[in-house]
Amino acid sequence: MTIVITARIDEELAHEIEEYMKNFKVDRSTAIKMILSLGIRDWKTQKAIKIYKALARKPLTLAVGMNRAQCNMYAKKSLISRRIDKYTCVG
Structure with missing residues (x-):
């Protein structure tokens, strides 16, 4: 099922x-879908890093943090290992 989203952009x-x-x-619709997918994937990765850092004092594996953030751990493990020190999370 698909829905229509309308947005004004500069x-x-x-x-x-x-x-x-x-x-x-690609056409505009496909490009926007691709860009949105990338943005959502990045947002989920940042969310997983935040959970991982926030719960670092407790026994928690990266897999559990990724699972709580609804991310695919294996697809994002290398990305997280490169970015984990770059992000600062506000608890």
Whole structure:
């Protein structure tokens, strides 16, 4: 099932989407879906890192933190290992 989402964006963001479309040779709808998927994936990764850091004092594995953040651990393990020191989490 699909739904329609409407949003107003500024010209600069529209230009960035146009560049993305040209780079990946996709239509606007596909480009926006791809960009949203990347953003949601990154948000879930940051959420997992926050959970992992917040619960670091307790016995917790990375797998449990990823599971609590509803992330696929194996797909994101390398990304997290590169970013875990970069993020600061507010408890």
